[in-house]
Amino acid sequence: MSSAAAKTGFVTAMGGIALPLGILAIIAMMVLPLPVVLLDIFFVGNILLSLVILMVALYCYRPLDFSSFPNLLLIATIFRLALNVASTRIVLSEGHTGHDAAGKVIEAFGAFVIAGNLIVGILVFTILVIINLVVITKGASRVSEVSARFTLDAMPGKQMAIDADLNAGLLTPDQARLRRAEVAAEADFYGSMDGAGKFVKGDAMAGILILAINIIGGILIGTIQHDLGLSEAAHSYVLLSIGDGLVAQIPALLLSIATAIIVTRVSSSHDMSGLIAKQIHLRQAWLPVAGVMAIIGLVPGMPNAMFLVGAAAAGVLAWFGRPDVTPELEEETAAQGGPAAPGTDATRPGTEAITAEDVTDHAPVSLQIGYGLIPLAGEGGGALVQRITAIRREVSKAMGFVVPGVRIRDDLTLSPNQYRIRIGQVIRGEDVVYPDRKLAIPGASSTRKLKGIDVKDPSFGLDAVWILPHQLPEAEADDHVVVEPESVIATHLSQLLYKHAADLIGPDDVQLLLDTLARISPTLVNAVVPKVVPLHTVTAVLRGLLSERIPIGDLRRILEGVAELAPRNLSAADMAEALRPMLIPLLLQQMVPINTPLPLITLDPELEQLLIRARRQGEEGLVLDNGLAATLVKSISEALDNAQGQGKQAVLIVAGQLRRSFAQFLRPHLPDAIVMGINELPDNRRVEVVAAIGGQQQLPRVPTPQPQPQMTPMGADR
The missing domain is CATH 3.40.50.12790 (FHIPEP family, domain 4)
Incomplete structure (x- = not known):
């Protein structure tokens, strides 16, 4: 094991032990009295924890990169409330002894903010609570609520899009599994953040109540139990109460800001500072800012020097700013049309030299479409993808094996409305469809000649015409069968999948079928393959059957027949021919x-x-x-x-x-x-x-x- 792995394992083990112990310690703080020294240490640790959470929120690229934020927020809130309970106990019990009764941290915060004026301290604390509760927490809670609602509503659509991409061959099963897990994690995260916002809101309200309890309870305890004057008791206990409140409220404010940053974060390839800097560093935005600042700087009575310095700074930023092009367009321009960098392929600017992956397509079935047909595929899976998914399911059930996914790609070498179907590397079919029209095929009783583009139906070779949508009632009234453009492509694909089914199955697919059958008939599979007949022979037999449209769904009977025919030393073609009589009923029942x-x-x-x-x-x-x-x-x-x-x-x-x-x-x-x-x-x-x-x-x-x-x-x- 490497040293890095050993360190990682050690840290993980220590974290697994420290977290439960830390939570138990937090609960103990609420019950047991704490020494003043430990209270100061914990207050400093509370501020440290809040700053770390804020910095991580600023530098993560997307919300899910900090998926543990709701848990940390809960732990930090409970930790801070436990400190409030512990400090309240000390303030009320020892506050009469002086300003340092509750520790150096509370004394320093109280003295620094109040500066000898108790009213100022109370007002400052109240303003901080209002900012935290009314502005940041309320807005973050609303954003969390809306994000959770829309994320949960969009979850079925995202799952369908993943299934469509998987069926279209755009994703591997492992990639699809990771995408599904990410969608589920996203829904869980935003659902948790919706509830986590309530922690922050409740924490702010608890801070107000704890301050009021400390002040009122302290004055009563000081005057009644310790015989202090009202002015002296108020000065001592208000100073300690406000110091205690500020020590807790500042970390609470930091966590509220972190919560707002997380829920308003947009997934990006940059952290928050980089994303903001990239988007606001726009020349056309800074030029008018510089002009307005300069005009204000020339108005008499204004602090002219300060405004003119601001105008000069805005002018410098405008000079170094980027033109009015979005970062996405810049990246696309650099990828597609930028100058060729040294060491790159001059025929493909901005890319590395041509590799085997650039010229090899291992997709068993691929559909290439012109740019005019891209709307049919749609973003995340359109009507064409759904139709192809249904076709794959239908052909798979009919032929008895899983038809591979269909990879859909746009091809600029095709005309806008042209599509091309490949089985392996071989072009098996191509035609033209019109996405803004519908294909009308005349019926037996059709008598009217429709206006449109006369063609032959690519699937069956029938006379047809592409009509406009407003001609649909006329076509249906004259016994025409009207077909959507995506259905034309899908039907053509279906015909080719049936016709070339033998080219879609290989040894790996056959082995998968055998593994599935072995769960039900393990003895049969183990006795036949490869002991009696090798895998490549079984594959050849199945291909021979599929070439004649014979389904291979009854694999158990096929293996039994192959085992009986094996002693006769027949070729794979002769075996397939001999197996036909017992498999023909599977074909006929489909016809x-x-x-x-x-x-x-x-x-x-x-x-x-x-x-x-x-x-x-x-x-x-x-x-x-x-x-x-x-x-x-x-x-x-x-x-x-x-x-x-x-x-x-x-x-x-x-x-x-x-x-x-x-x-x-x-x-x-x-x-x-x-x-x-x-x-x-x-x-x-x-x-x-x-x-x-x-x-x-x-x-x-x-x-x-x-x-x-x-x-x-x-x-x-x-």
Whole structure:
């Protein structure tokens, strides 16, 4: 252990012992009589403690830097009141013996302030109490009350902003945890300060009462018990009472000032003196001050020399003052456009040389927006951030793993209304939205052509138009679907997250899923990974499933299947293909309700045999004639669009041995098409064939349920 750490530990241990002992000593002071010497020492210590608290309040950068202030204020107040009790006991019991009966400190304060005039002493003490109680304490209490109210009211919003930044990838979990703790500490601090102000107010009122008790009680004790004259008793006891009151009231005034400074403090990178000096050192402010002071200095009858000296001093401050630019703008100018300092990168003024962090972005998902779209993100989390958070939650539940946070950044290289979506380092989508407009998509019964900016919907490729807000009633009356700009971006992002889910999961994410499953099925996880199948193989299998939109939420069944397939020495792609039949129901239940027939698109038997033979001829994928391939893609696309027009999400059914090759063939042309093998159809789902694809044409059929020979629960037909 280093010497510094040892010293810190020793100080902490001593502080932990000294504080309880000190509080017990304070309580004892209220009950047990104190020697005069100890009373003087404690009075000096009280002033010392008050000055230290005031100086710390002046030099802290933000209120939370002195979060122990309410506790110190309580301890200092109790300490001072205990001294008042102890000194009152001595003043009333020994005051008849002379002015030094209560110690040198009380005598010195009384003699210095009173200067032989008791009325002056009482008035000075009264003025100090009025300043403390009416001006400083009352104002500080009001500021504390308002700060506590607004801080507590803003706490939910701050927590939501932290959650939004965390979901957007702007904060790490550790940073978010620290931010939440800081928000909670801020609320506790201002709540405590609201109550701490009452300590100061009560202390000032107690000072008045203690002074009155000392004066009245002292005069009565002196005249009745000690046979002093009224004038002599009044002089002795008033002197001691006022000295006692001043010794207590001056530290109380210091603590009141510290309280006011803390509650009015604004968080900054400077202490209070530095912040004030930086903000008032303004040339345009000091020039008129110098002029007014000079004019007053030329008026006959005024102390001209003093005012002219003041004018000269203001002129000097104006000469050395800064121009009318706020410190924030100065810092921004220095960071963005200042001259390049020696040793810095000339292409980036004011910064150090380019580092790896400047050119590397490790965000799994990032959304880059032009400066015109910044209002959609908003300060602390706008509508766009909230929509993206909801999209992440939805995709995570649907796919069975936690989708990484989306990092939102402005990019000056983009046009003002352009956005760009990256998965890793690859641009997966980009488009243009208009934050002051709304996107209107025509419905089936729409007949009117709306005025606006004609575009294609980025998510589904539908014809759409960006309209102005006042056109909203017209669009809704003509069966248009009206979408907000942030919803357009979020929906586009959602489509890309589903499509590229396989790129969003890695070994670390898989290990997290396994650790979560191990809490429920520890034997299964420990027996399979890595004893039977290594982690990278499980990751590859899960990626293969996600690439086909198969959810991986049922990880227990996936591990059980992988354990059964492991002895066959299959590749990860073959394992994923073999696991599909038991996982297909997870996909289908997201597409079509369980009680609704599943829309199917089938292939003509002759076409299917042709494709099987084409598969056998090629080593990978299908080997088709260009004309046949184009016709096949067009026919399937039209069949899917027709089904979608009827509100159905159809599935293409092919022979089991053809499924993987045919899915790979369609993926570049129809990435959203779902291709299933006939062997993957669940036994408990009813189906209907909505179209059959021939060699050169599409042969639509009437959508009727297809009977299946298997039994279904409750005797339902398939």
